[in-house]
Amino acid sequence: METLTKTVGAELKMTQTMTGAEAVIQSLLAEDVDTVFGYPGGAIMPIYDALFDYQHFINHVLVRHEQGATHAAQGFARVSGKVGVCFATSGPGATNLITGLADAMIDSNPLVCITGQVASHLLGTDAFQETDVLGVSMAVTKWNCQVTKAEDIPGAIAKAFYIARSGRPGPVLIDITKDAQFGQLEFNYEPCGIIRSYVPKQKLDIEKAREAAELINNAKKPFLLVGQGVILSQAEQVVLNLVEKADIPFAWTLMGLSAMPTDHELNMGMLGMHGNYAPNIKTNECDVLIAVGMRFDDRVTGDVSKYARQAKVIHIEIDPAEIDKIIPADVPLLADAKEAVSILSELVLPNKHADWVDSFREMAAIEEEKIITKDLFPQKEGMTMGEVVRNVSQKLDGDGVLVTDVGQHQMAASRYFQFKRTRSNVTSGGLGTMGFALPAALGAKLGCPERDVVAVIGDGGFQMTLQELATIYQTKAAVKILVLNNNFLGMVRQWQQLFFDKRYSFTEMVNPDFVKVSEAYGIPALKVEGRENLDEGLKTMLETEGPFLLEVMVEKEDNVFPMVPTGASVSDIRLE
Amino acid sequence: MIRKYTISIFTENFFGLLNRVTIIFTRRRINIESLTVSESEIKGVHRYTLVIKSEEERVKKLVKQIEKLVDVLKAFYYINEETVFQEIALYKVSTHALKEGRNFERLIREHHARMLTVESEFVVIEKTGHKEETQELLRELQPFGVLEFARSGRVAVSKPMKKLSSYLKEMEEEQLVSA
Ligand SMILES: Cc1ncc(C[n+]2csc(CCOP(=O)(O)OP(=O)(O)O)c2C)c(N)n1
Ligand SMILES: [Mg+2]
Numbered sequence: 001m002e003t004l005t006k007t008v009g010a011e012l013k014m015t016q017t018m019t020g021a022e023a024v025i026q027s028l029l030a031e032d033v034d035t036v037f038g039y040p041g042g043a044i045m046p047i048y049d050a051l052f053d054y055q056h057f058i059n060h061v062l063v064r065h066e067q068g069a070t071h072a073a074q075g076f077a078r079v080s081g082k083v084g085v086c087f088a089t090s091g092p093g094a095t096n097l098i099t100g101l102a103d104a105m106i107d108s109n110p111l112v113c114i115t116g117q118v119a120s121h122l123l124g125t126d127a128f129q130e131t132d133v134l135g136v137s138m139a140v141t142k143w144n145c146q147v148t149k150a151e152d153i154p155g156a157i158a159k160a161f162y163i164a165r166s167g168r169p170g171p172v173l174i175d176i177t178k179d180a181q182f183g184q185l186e187f188n189y190e191p192c193g194i195i196r197s198y199v200p201k202q203k204l205d206i207e208k209a210r211e212a213a214e215l216i217n218n219a220k221k222p223f224l225l226v227g228q229g230v231i232l233s234q235a236e237q238v239v240l241n242l243v244e245k246a247d248i249p250f251a252w253t254l255m256g257l258s259a260m261p262t263d264h265e266l267n268m269g270m271l272g273m274h275g276n277y278a279p280n281i282k283t284n285e286c287d288v289l290i291a292v293g294m295r296f297d298d299r300v301t302g303d304v305s306k307y308a309r310q311a312k313v314i315h316i317e318i319d320p321a322e323i324d325k326i327i328p329a330d331v332p333l334l335a336d337a338k339e340a341v342s343i344l345s346e347l348v349l350p351n352k353h354a355d356w357v358d359s360f361r362e363m364a365a366i367e368e369e370k371i372i373t374k375d376l377f378p379q380k381e382g383m384t385m386g387e388v389v390r391n392v393s394q395k396l397d398g399d400g401v402l403v404t405d406v407g408q409h410q411m412a413a414s415r416y417f418q419f420k421r422t423r424s425n426v427t428s429g430g431l432g433t434m435g436f437a438l439p440a441a442l443g444a445k446l447g448c449p450e451r452d453v454v455a456v457i458g459d460g461g462f463q464m465t466l467q468e469l470a471t472i473y474q475t476k477a478a479v480k481i482l483v484l485n486n487n488f489l490g491m492v493r494q495w496q497q498l499f500f501d502k503r504y505s506f507t508e509m510v511n512p513d514f515v516k517v518s519e520a521y522g523i524p525a526l527k528v529e530g531r532e533n534l535d536e537g538l539k540t541m542l543e544t545e546g547p548f549l550l551e552v553m554v555e556k557e558d559n560v561f562p563m564v565p566t567g568a569s570v571s572d573i574r575l576e
Numbered sequence: 577m578i579r580k581y582t583i584s585i586f587t588e589n590f591f592g593l594l595n596r597v598t599i600i601f602t603r604r605r606i607n608i609e610s611l612t613v614s615e616s617e618i619k620g621v622h623r624y625t626l627v628i629k630s631e632e633e634r635v636k637k638l639v640k641q642i643e644k645l646v647d648v649l650k651a652f653y654y655i656n657e658e659t660v661f662q663e664i665a666l667y668k669v670s671t672h673a674l675k676e677g678r679n680f681e682r683l684i685r686e687h688h689a690r691m692l693t694v695e696s697e698f699v700v701i702e703k704t705g706h707k708e709e710t711q712e713l714l715r716e717l718q719p720f721g722v723l724e725f726a727r728s729g730r731v732a733v734s735k736p737m738k739k740l741s742s743y744l745k746e747m748e749e750e751q752l753v754s755a
Contacts, residue, residue: 135592135595139603143646143647145590195646196649196744197587197647197649197747198751199747199750201753319644321637321641321644323640324636324637325637325640
């Protein structure tokens with residue numbers, strides 16, 4: 001065992017001379033970082049060398065591909081509310097971060113990525129493993145910077161953390177040249193709390209809040225949309241206060257999943273393309289639409305020209321650029337969701353909308369009959385994704401964390417997993433990145449070790465980042481991996497069936513033996529082929545200590561319904 | 577309605593920031609007609625002046641995206657009537673043109689242009705004005721043989737009287753709210 005020779009954070013004397021590399025580690029400690037996902041290489045070796053002395057303070061997780069580091073950091077951030085941290089080397093190490101940065105950017109995940117860079121005198125010379133990382137990452141980061149002097153490191157890191165987590169969170173990247181890592185500085189850490197060009201939160205306009213309350217008080221058919229902003233601003237309880245007081249039915253976006261209990265009586269389910277029937281239809285019937293911390297993604301709105309035209313729109317949003325971007329707001333409330341909704345819930349009057357709420361239930365009954373019953377209690381031989389997901393969900397009793405990849409299984413899981421606790425859903429929403437789930441689940445498990453974490457992944461997406469099985473094995477993180485195998489790129493096949501005349505162009509896959517793959521990585525695994533073995537299989541997966549992979553063979557050509565076809569109105573949601 | 581907009585952006589003086597600003601235009605396929613970067617009236621604050629052709633709805637969203645950049649202090653957009661603006665043009669013409677005597681000199685005078693320098697082989701004429709004006713002079717100089725022509729981007733100041741410093745004050749107050 002290493003002896004604890006290093007002093008950390010508060011114990012550190014006022015200033016101390018150290019290398020830039022060590023200052024990176026000390027700065028992270030000053031930001032309370034205890035977990036880093038990374039991968040070493042030439043240009044970041046000084047930082048890794050410094051890290052070697054701090055292993056007792058920082059758990060560095062050696063991923064097997066830098067993309068895995070970003071998704072793991074995202075999973076970690078999403079469940080814990082903390083900033084996820086990644087290390088990567090220059091050139092290919094840094095470019096491998098790009099997909100994860102883009103994913104974190106569009107889904108507002110706070111990340112700080114630190115990349116090594118060639119020595120500053122080599123910049124611009126096409127040196128070995130030199131890439132213009134600032135240029136390449138610019139479009140997919142909230143902010144980035146390059147540091148070429150050791151003394152600038154603490155300041156840059158302080159700024160990075162502040163930017164990543166404040167306002168609308170997002171990923172930031174700091175590129176540190178090798179000479180800056182080797183250089184000496186007098187270390188002194190000042191956290192950043194203000195940047196003069198940056199206003200993370202606006203002051204709530206109380207007049208506007210009154211206008212919004214007035215609209216809600218006069219509404220006959222109010223409808224509230226819960227986006228991820230509710231989770232990010234910890235507004236879950238105040239939103240419940242508001243909807244309960246004024247009797248407002250609500251629905252969540254894919255990213256808003258788990259903010260409230262699934263079984264709350266006013267929870268009408270999921271919005272959007274594969275969301276529930278009632279909330280999509282009712283969007284075009286409500287008279288006041290209250291959107292909280294969401295950005296009207298096209299997967300939610302369908303054809304915007306036919307979206308909620310009849311409704312007055314109240315848009316509660318922290319990011320000014322989102323106001324009027326897609327759907328014009330009659331009353332924009334530019335503020336932190338928690339602050340705005342707290343005030344709103346005080347301003348609104350208690351109310352009842354029994355008929356309106358009931359009308360959602362009527363639509364839900366139609367969906368129940370036409371779709372849900374068939375998904376959950378299928379009469380056919382092949383297993384559905386829905387029944388598998390619902391079974392796991394029941395076994396976890398709503399307490400687990402659901403991590404999903406991208407495709408049909410993602411939609412099935414989002415529809416049928418039942419939540420009781422916030423921050424229990426981790427998925428790639430805005431970017432739809434296949435390969436997200438496995439590393440994200442690892443990160444999620446490390447972000448909340450006491451909770452069960454189940455990753456629901458398709459046979460296609462699993463093969464995009466399955467190298468992280470090695471990381472899971474090495475860290476012994478008890479991630480439960482549920483591969484729903486239809487031997488197809490199912491979601492694409494569904495579109496081919498519905499919109500391309502069943503021309504299944506390159507979507508069928510001949511897959512490897514996933515059980516053997518998993519076992520080769522040291523992770524016990526099991527394959528379930530018949531419904532009669534499902535329950536036992538899931539039990540084994542959950543009860544086995546440590547990580548486990550369960551492959552479930554599901555119906556090859558099932559489709560996810562309901563569906564709002566691309567470009568159609570939410571009113572034209574199809575039940576078959 | 578598509579028309580010309582002047583976008584004024586006030587930023588920190590950090591390298592790489594220009595790139596961050598321009599990719600916002602690239603992503604939306606908006607062509608930048610001209611771009612000028614200079615200091616502003618406040619020390620340490622840089623000013624970008626861009627000209628684009630677009631519709632107000634798009635410009636409004638664009639400016640919000642620009643203002644969202646962490647290192648951008650403020651961004652504004654204006655139609656021509658809301659600004660006072662100029663461009664500068666330089667014309668390099670063969671010295672032979674001088675032999676045309678009166679005609680050439682009258683042309684320069686009429687356009688309120690001036691002879692910046694006279695070398696043995698060429699003269700350089702300078703004119704400031706709006707694009708139509710500098711373009712017109714170019715057209716009229718063509719018969720004399722224009723060897724080189726260069727026009728700067730637009731520089732513009734706005735007509736509204738509210739000062740940048742008071743915007744910055746307001747931002748400071750909002751920052752205290754969120755801190
Ligand atoms: C990196 C990436 N490449 C391609 C796609 C397009 N895509 C979306 S869903 C999907 C099929 C996913 O197949 P699978 O992982 O087996 O899940 P299934 O839909 O069968 O449940 C594809 C190819 C994507 N989202 N991400
Ligand atoms: Mg599949």
